[in-house]
Amino acid sequence: MSRIAYVNGRYIPHAQASVHIEDRGYQFADGIYEVCEIREGYIIDETGHLDRLERSLHELEIAKPMSRAALKLVMKNLIRKNRINSGMIYLQVTRGVAPRDHVFPGPHVAPSIVMTAKSVASTVGDAKASKGVAVISLPDNRWDRVDIKTVSLLPNVLAKQKARETGAFEAWFVDGDDKVTEGSSTNAWIINQDGVLITRPAEHGILRGITRATVLRVAEAHNIPVEERSFSVEEAQQAREAFITAASTIVMPVVKVNDAIIGNGQPGSIATELRQLFHQHAEHIKL
Numbered sequence: 001m002s003r004i005a006y007v008n009g010r011y012i013p014h015a016q017a018s019v020h021i022e023d024r025g026y027q028f029a030d031g032i033y034e035v036c037e038i039r040e041g042y043i044i045d046e047t048g049h050l051d052r053l054e055r056s057l058h059e060l061e062i063a064k065p066m067s068r069a070a071l072k073l074v075m076k077n078l079i080r081k082n083r084i085n086s087g088m089i090y091l092q093v094t095r096g097v098a099p100r101d102h103v104f105p106g107p108h109v110a111p112s113i114v115m116t117a118k119s120v121a122s123t124v125g126d127a128k129a130s131k132g133v134a135v136i137s138l139p140d141n142r143w144d145r146v147d148i149k150t151v152s153l154l155p156n157v158l159a160k161q162k163a164r165e166t167g168a169f170e171a172w173f174v175d176g177d178d179k180v181t182e183g184s185s186t187n188a189w190i191i192n193q194d195g196v197l198i199t200r201p202a203e204h205g206i207l208r209g210i211t212r213a214t215v216l217r218v219a220e221a222h223n224i225p226v227e228e229r230s231f232s233v234e235e236a237q238q239a240r241e242a243f244i245t246a247a248s249t250i251v252m253p254v255v256k257v258n259d260a261i262i263g264n265g266q267p268g269s270i271a272t273e274l275r276q277l278f279h280q281h282a283e284h285i286k287l
């Protein structure tokens, strides 16, 4: 069965799906995106992702491409057309197609919307989580509105590539005060020796992760103490556990930060438990 993509109102074979060369996403990275997990016939935390999509559009003054109800319908259709049981759906909205000019093109130009979906077996993430992953740290060289989920991801791309070249899975960005902001495509967490979850507050320095918000609810429901504050690489290296969160990884234990082994080098028990409990607390929208 061939993959199907959604492009500006049409369902098209993935291999033929394309946008115009003067799409502002292509020329200026003038657009935003979302990634949702699909798990066993459900879309996970759809409301949170669509709320954030609307917020990102609002912050960049890009018009909504369609109503929330229509968006939900297209997502469902696309996942069904691709016969996906577990995997990911990607949504991207840009300011549209217009002759190249930095200035906004005006309301006559409609935003462009693209969606793709892919199957990913849930066993892939679980296998990785059973071993844990390594992270490296790098200076945070991004702009100060990383709370907006824009497709302008060049620093993130370079950081992730650097991580992979050094044998790590993720790169943690570090700010001018030597505090970890977040990963290149994940939020960063540690658990101190007293069993307290520590993660940076969701201000402008990080993306307000939807997975992060669900993990905070899991922690609350299971009486795991949480401190929303920033932490340094050194503190992370002395932590009992560390992990990262994103729709693409859920809770992924971190067993190494730069050269330092975390705990005994195995995924920590609290991170592992949070991963197991995650879907009991996440929103499930039936396909």
Ligand code: PDD
Binding pocket: 035, 156, 182, 183, 184, 185, 186, 187, 206, 207, 208, 209, 210, 211, 212, 245, 246, 247, 248
């Ligand atoms: N990334 N921080 C950054 C910079 C991210 O790109 C992401 C998500 C997150 C976690 O957000 P959430 O829990 O809502 O997925 C944090 C997606 C998965 C991506 O770019 O593929």
